[in-house]
Amino acid sequence: MAQQAIELTVEQTRRxxxxxxxxxxxxxxxxxxxxxxxxxxxxxxxxxxxxxVGTNPELVLQSRISDFERKMLWELLYEERSLVDYWDKNMAIFPMEDWPYFERHRRKHQAWFQSNPAAATAALDEIAQRGPLCSADLQYNEKVDWAWxxxxxxxxxxxxSYFAGRLVxxxxxxxxxxYELAERIVPKELYGLSDPFSDDAAYYEWYLLRRIGSVGLLWNRPSDALLMTGIKAPQRQAAFAALIDRSEITEVAVKGLTHPLYIRSGDIPLLEASLSIGSAKGNLAESSSASIRACVLAPLxxxxxxxxxxxxxxxxxxxWEVYKPITERRYGYYVLPVAxxxxxxxxxxxxxxxGTEPLAIKQWWWExxxxxxxEIRASVERALHRFAASLGTTFSGKLPSPV
Structure with a gap:
């Protein structure tokens, strides 16, 4: 049974x-x-x-983790193995415990592995004997066609072999x-588990619910947030209907938006907490400039x-204009949002x-x-100092005045 829609203002939704x-x-x-x-x-x-100024995942985390250092992500990925690199939203990083849910991804990427068994098997054998290797460690110098x-x-x-899930x-x-053999890295209780989904519909419903959680709120429209899910319009419509029917997602009607948004029902307590904080802040006569938090966001x-x-x-x-010709760029090559x-x-x-050269700004645009x-300028300056610290350096520049 679908739950009653939650009504929000644009400001509440943003918050x-x-x-x-x-x-x-x-x-x-x-x-x-x-x-x-x-x-x-x-x-x-x-x-x-x-x-x-750091890779995308590092930029994502520095804006959210108060004491973020790059080595933290490295340790979680390559020492503790709590996280793993693999395909999700394009190339991504996700919790190791999610490994079984991507069995269908791995099956989709079997083509090259199955079409070139001799080379694939030889690479796996070398890694089995020698341990982790990179492409420079293998003397297979023949040129072949590849995706890029x-x-x-x-x-x-x-x-x-990595796309097929045989290596990580x-x-x-x-x-x-x-690369190393997946069976040596993925925990035994996870490696080789069968596909957890009974059919395609169950898989699409799981993936849609996951991506709604990736953004926080999502609408039933074509969306780049659904890249790599394999969900087309008919599957999207069916998955939304099933999740609504099971009350796993709840409609959010935002005043002024033509299309409704949807939230994972399990995230409603977070929404209620946000609304409560926003209401308390609105009742204050004044807010300290130090309470305003600015952050530099990742491009992705x-x-x-x-x-x-x-x-x-x-x-x-x-x-993000890094892949656009210079003449077609509106801003610049590598431009980061500030919120x-x-x-x-x-x-x-x-x-x-x-290295440790001070953070330098090539171009700046105020919205x-x-x-x-x-107060906003002061919060942005604090954000730039934090951003520089996450890079192991400092910021001593000055913000330009708005034009």
Whole structure:
């Protein structure tokens, strides 16, 4: 039985999303426990290897974890094995306990492995004997076709086996992946478990529920938040209907939005807490500038996965332009959003970070109507100091005045 729709204002919806993602009020997450709590809440964080001022997952976590250091993520991935690199929202990082749910992903990626058994088996045998290896450790120099263009057979053999779930990333050195046999890394109680889904419908329902949790709120519309799920319009409609019927999701009617949003019913206590905090804050005559929290967001931040939704809710039009020709870029190559007090206030293009050189800003743009408020400016400056500290450096620049 579907639950009655929850009615929210746009402001309440914005506040909830910031609270849900740990981006507002005081930091309430710290250490590796905070990292795991957040990733378990949202399912996964997206990985991208570009490193201008840290990689995307590092940028996601520094905006939420008060004491974030890069080594924390490394330890969770490659020492403690609480997290694993694999496909989810494109390349992603998710909890190791989720490994069985991606059996269908692994089956979908069997093609190269099955079409090239000699090379794949040889690579697996070498790793079995020698331990973790990268493509440079294998002397398979024949050029073969690959998803991103011709490449060495050694790379294709390793990546094809990784996509098929026979290998996992053991560790990375300067961006280079070293692979190990999955059976040696994935816990025995998880490795080799059969597909947990009875049919395609159950799989799509699980995946839709997961992605609603990845963003916090989602609508029943085509969405980039559903990339890699395999969910097309008919499957999306059926999955929404089934989840609503079982009361696993609840409709959220936002005043001014044409399309309803949906929340995981299990997250309603978080929504109620957010509304309570927002109400208490609204009853205060004044708020301290120190209570306003700004943060630098990752370009592929979970909050931004459905950019159409963000544009409708926040009036913030953001596109990561790294893969666009220079002549077609509206802003710059690697531009990061800045959020504060439940809204987006600016964006900037940083210089490439090198060692402990101070964080440098190449270009800065205030959003329309932003930049004059002294409390917001102060919170943004604090955010830039925290951001620089997460990179192991400092920030001593000055924010430009709005044009």
């Amino acid at each position: 909830f999303l910031f609270d849900y993602h740990g981006l507002s009020h005081t930091f309430d997450a710290a250490g590796k426990a905070g990292i795991l709590d957040y990733i378990r809440r949202v399912g996964c964080i997206q990985f991208d290897p570009l490193n201008v 263009g011709p490449t060495r057979l050694s790379r294709a053999a390793l990546e094809g 990333v053991h560790h990375k050195t300067s961006g280079r992946k070293y 931040d979970n909050l931004l996965w459905d950019r159409k939704l963000i544009r409708e809710l926040f009036g913030f039009d953001y596109l 504060a007090d439940g809204r987006f206030v600016a964006r900037f293009e940083p210089e490439k970070q090198r 329309d109507g932003e930049g004059d408020d002294s």
